[in-house]
Every structure is written in structure tokens, then in C-alpha cells.
Amino acid sequence: MIRSLIATTALIAVAAPALAQELNLYSSRHYDTDERLYSDFEEATGITINRIDGNADELIERMSAEGENSPADVLLTVDASRVQRAEDAGILQTIESDVLNEAIPANLRDDQGMWYGFSQRARMVFYAEDRVENPPATYADLADPAYEGMICIRSSTNTYNQTLLASIIENEGEEAARAWAEGVVANMARDPQGGDTDQLRGLVSGECDIAVSNSYYFARALRQDVDGLSGDVDSIAWVFPNQETTGTHVNISAGGVAAHAPNRENAIAFLEYLASESAQEYFANGNDEFPVVESVETGEYAASMGEFTADDVDLAAVALNIPLAQQIFNEVGWE
Numbered sequence: 025m026i027r028s029l030i031a032t033t034a035l036i037a038v039a040a041p042a043l044a045q046e047l048n049l050y051s052s053r054h055y056d057t058d059e060r061l062y063s064d065f066e067e068a069t070g071i072t073i074n075r076i077d078g079n080a081d082e083l084i085e086r087m088s089a090e091g092e093n094s095p096a097d098v099l100l101t102v103d104a105s106r107v108q109r110a111e112d113a114g115i116l117q118t119i120e121s122d123v124l125n126e127a128i129p130a131n132l133r134d135d136q137g138m139w140y141g142f143s144q145r146a147r148m149v150f151y152a153e154d155r156v157e158n159p160p161a162t163y164a165d166l167a168d169p170a171y172e173g174m175i176c177i178r179s180s181t182n183t184y185n186q187t188l189l190a191s192i193i194e195n196e197g198e199e200a201a202r203a204w205a206e207g208v209v210a211n212m213a214r215d216p217q218g219g220d221t222d223q224l225r226g227l228v229s230g231e232c233d234i235a236v237s238n239s240y241y242f243a244r245a246l247r248q249d250v251d252g253l254s255g256d257v258d259s260i261a262w263v264f265p266n267q268e269t270t271g272t273h274v275n276i277s278a279g280g281v282a283a284h285a286p287n288r289e290n291a292i293a294f295l296e297y298l299a300s301e302s303a304q305e306y307f308a309n310g311n312d313e314f315p316v317v318e319s320v321e322t323g324e325y326a327a328s329m330g331e332f333t334a335d336d337v338d339l340a341a342v343a344l345n346i347p348l349a350q351q352i353f354n355e356v357g358w359e
Contacts (some may be wrong), residue, residue: 028340030034033256034358045070045071045072045290046071046072046073046074046249046287046290046292047071047072047073047074047097047098047100047243047287047290047291048074048076048095048096048097048285048286048287049062049073049074049075049076049096049097049098049100049294050075050076050078050083050086050087050096050098050099050100050282051075051076051077051078051083051098051099051100052077052078052079052080052083052100052101052102052106053077053100053101053102054077055275055310055311056143057112057306057310058306058310058313059063059307060281060310061298061303061307061310062075062303064303064306065294065297065303066085066086066110067275068071068297069290069293069297071293071294073294079107079195080101080102080103080109080110080183081106081109083099084099084106084109084113084115086211087099087110087113087115087282088113088114088115091284092284093149094115094282094284095286096115096282096284096285097279097281097285097286097287097288097290097294098279098280098281098282098285098291098294098295099279099282100115100277100278100279101277101278101279102183102277103183103184103186103187103276103277103278104141104187104275104276104278104339104340104342104343105183105186105190105343105346106183107139107197107278107279107280107342107343108139108340108343108346109346110139110280111134111138111139111280113169115282115283116138116139116280116281116282116283117138117280117281117282117283117285117288117291118136118137118138119137119280119281119295120210121137121292121296122294123296123299124137124140124295124296124299125137127299127316127317128140128141128142128316128317129231129316130319130338131336131337131338131339131340132276132316132339133340134280134340135340137201138280139278139279139280139284140278140279140280140295140298140299141276141278141316141339142277142278142279142295142298142299142303142304142307142316143236143276143304143308143311143313143314143315143316144274144275144276144313144314144315144316144334145184145239145240145274145275145276145277145313145314146235146238146239146264146272146273146274146314146332146334147184147188147236147237147238147239147272147273147274147275148237148238148239148240148242148262148263148264148265148272149163149166149211149234149235149236149262149263149265150223150224150225150227150234150235150236150237150260150261150262150263151233151234151235151260151261151262151263152227152230152233152234152259152260152261153168153259153260153261154222155233156174156233156234158170159234159261159263160234160244160263160265161263161265161267161268162266162269163188163192163204163265163266163273164204165265166204166207166208166211166234166236167203167204167205167206167207167208167210167211168207168211169207169210169211171211171233171234172211173211173212173213174211174213174223174224174232174233174234175208175211175213175214175232175233175234175235175237176210176212176214176222176223176226176227176231176232176234176236177212177216177223177235177236177256178216178218178219178220178223179216179217179234179358179359180216180350180353180354180358180359181350182216183275184246184275185236185353186346186349186353187188187275187342187343187346187349188273188275188338189201189204189205189274189345189352189353190202190342190343190344190345190346190348190349190350191273191335191337191342191345192322193342193345193348193349194336194337194338194341194342194345194354195270195335197232198348198352201349201352202352202355202356205352205356205358208358209355209356209358210356213226213232213233214226214231214232215230215359216358216359219241220237220238220241220330221237221241221245221250221253223235223236223237224237224241224245224253224260225241225252225253227256227259227260228252228253228256228259228260229252239312239314239326239329240311240312240313240326242257242260242262242329243312243323243325243326243327243329244311244312246325246328247255247312247324249323262329264330264332264333266335267332267333270335270337271333271334271335272332272334272335273334273338274314274335276316277307277313278295279295279298280295283333295324295353299316299317300321301317301320304316304317304320305320308321308322308323308326309318309323309324310323312325312326313326314326340343348356
């Protein structure tokens with residue numbers, strides 16, 4: 025059913041001469057592999073993508089300032105927290121799409137049709153195999169005093185950490201989330217710095233013994249040369265946390281149609297294209313992300329890390345906890 029709906033939509037997009045043949049995309053995705061994703065859409069539809077890349081917060085501010093005169097048709101972000109911020113800012117609109125609702129699981133999209141997740145990344149625990157005999161099995165374990173001085177993790181302003189803490193709030197409550205954040209701060213090997221790849225490099229350099237990172241950063245180091253990491257991947261092991269309880273937290277790359285989109289039908293067609301099997305395969309094989317469409321297989325390198333049970337918490341509900349998550353981070357001294 026999903027495949028036939030997507031195929032039908034693609035034919036409509038190609039055959040509809042009344043559509044303005046352009047799409048203005050505001051994107052915080054910064055992956056070279058996305059170029060093929062966009063060019064395939066252009067070739068299939070004749071719609072030219074005009075892209076503005078930038079930090080999600082900056083793009084949201086820009087769209088807000090542009091107001092009704094904004095040329096934006098679609099906003100793409102790399103985490104549910106930012107697309108929820110866009111919804112809260114009133115710069116997205118509700119759409120109706122049977123294609124998207126059929127293809128994308130309910131917990132990975134907004135129930136009002138404001139935004140949809142198109143790829144997933146697992147928030148994982150990595151560790152130096154020769155230095156850690158009993159690695160953390162859960163996120164809660166990261167706060168155990170047994171791991172004092174061992175953990176590398178990004179700053180509290182990082183969207184992935186914000187959404188992780190927001191999911192803990194949703195699953196376990198504010199008190200448990202605060203205790204967790206306090207415990208992780210106490211166990212940090214160094215002040216938060218750099219991106220997820222830098223946390224993994226900390227395992228190689230010996231600055232830390234345990235690191236928290238999204239899955240696709242490590243999978244990328246398996247697929248291609250990543251300076252300071254790929255040569256030592258054999259020394260690193262990993263855990264998909266919370267396999268006996270809630271499941272491993274996943275965050276998403278997500279998108280929505282801009283509130284004042286001048287090319288609304290093209291925008292919807294583009295989002296539906298992102299849920300197609302061909303586009304999902306780009307997310308999976310080109311960028312080592314997990315597809316959201318069940319019929320699409322995980323890419324080779326992400327799949328080599330093993331199967332896991334993902335937390336199926338509603339990410340729209342999680343995103344609403346982001347302000348409280350940031351407040352907790354600030355209060356416990358997570359820089």
C-alpha cells in the first residue's frame with residue numbers, strides 16, 4: 025500500500041503542469057550525500073530546489089522575521105526539538121497527506137500534520153573495550169558513581185542531548201531526569217566540547233573511557249576514513265541502552281511545510297518524496313541513518329552494529345519537554 029501511494033504521488037508530481045516549478049528549501053542538514061537526494065527529486069519532477077543551508081535556530085529566526093513574505097516552502101531540521109520549536113514559533117502549517125501518514129510511524133510525526141520524521145539515529149553508549157569491563161547497559165547507568173571521571177558527552181545546548189533528557193522526562197518524570205543529569209555531570213571526564221565524533225575520538229585518545237554519540241557517526245567511521253577515529257574502531261565497543269526497559273532513544277531528522285509556503289503543493293510533494301523507498305535508501309546507505317519506512321532495509325554499516333529495540337515514545341510529546349530539559353541542564357551545571 026505504501027509503495028503504490030508513493031508511486032502515484034510521484035506520477036502526479038511529474039505530470040502536473042500547473043505547479044510552479046520551484047521549491048525553496050531551508051535546511052539544517054549538512055550532509056554531502058543529500059545532494060543526490062535533491063537532484064533525484066529535481067530530475068523526477070522538473071521542480072528546481074533553491075536551498076538555503078544554516079543552523080536550525082538561525083533558519084527559524086529568519087523565517088519568523090520574514091513573516092508572510094517568507095519564500096520558504098519547507099524547513100528540514102536534524103532533531104525533533106528544532107522542528108517543534110518551529111511549530112511553536114508558528115512558522116509551519118498543517119498538511120493532510122495519506123502518503124506520509126501511511127509511511128511514517130505515528131510516534132515519529134506530529135499528530136496535527138505539522139512535521140514528519142524522515143530518518144532516525146540511535147543515541148548510543150560507546151566504550152573502550154580494553155579499559156571498561158562492565159559498560160553501562162542503560163542511560164541511568166551513566167549516572168552511576170562507578171563511572172566517575174570516565175564519560176565524554178556533548179554540551180547541554182546540543183539538540184541530541186536535549187531530546188535525550190526530554191525523553192527521560194517523558195518516560196520517567198522530572199525528578200529522575202534531574203538526578204540523571206546531576207550524575208552524568210559528576211561522571212564527566214572533561215568539560216563538554218565538540219561534536220559526537222569528538223566524543224568518540226576521546227575514546228581513542230584516552231581522554232575518556234565511555235562516550236555518548238549518535239549511531240551514524242560511528243557507522244560513518246566504519247564506511248569511510250574519519251580522521252582520528254577510523255584507524256582505531258576495533259578498540260571501541262558499543263551498547264544499545266535500555267534494551268530491557270524503554271528501548272534505545274532515537275532522534276530524527278524532520279521536516280514540515282512553511283506556514284506561508286508560496287509553492288505549497290511542491291512542498292508536500294517533496295516531503296512525500298522523502299518518504300519514498302528511493303529517498304529512504306539514501307538516508308540509509310548514503311548517511312548511515314536508520315530509515316523510518318519499515319520496508320526499507322538499514323544500510324550495511326549501521327546494520328553491522330546489530331539490531332536493537334528503539335524507544336517508541338511519542339517524539340512530539342518529548343519535544344514539548346525541551347524547555348524543561350534545558351532548565352534542568354542549567355540548574356545542574358551541565359555546560
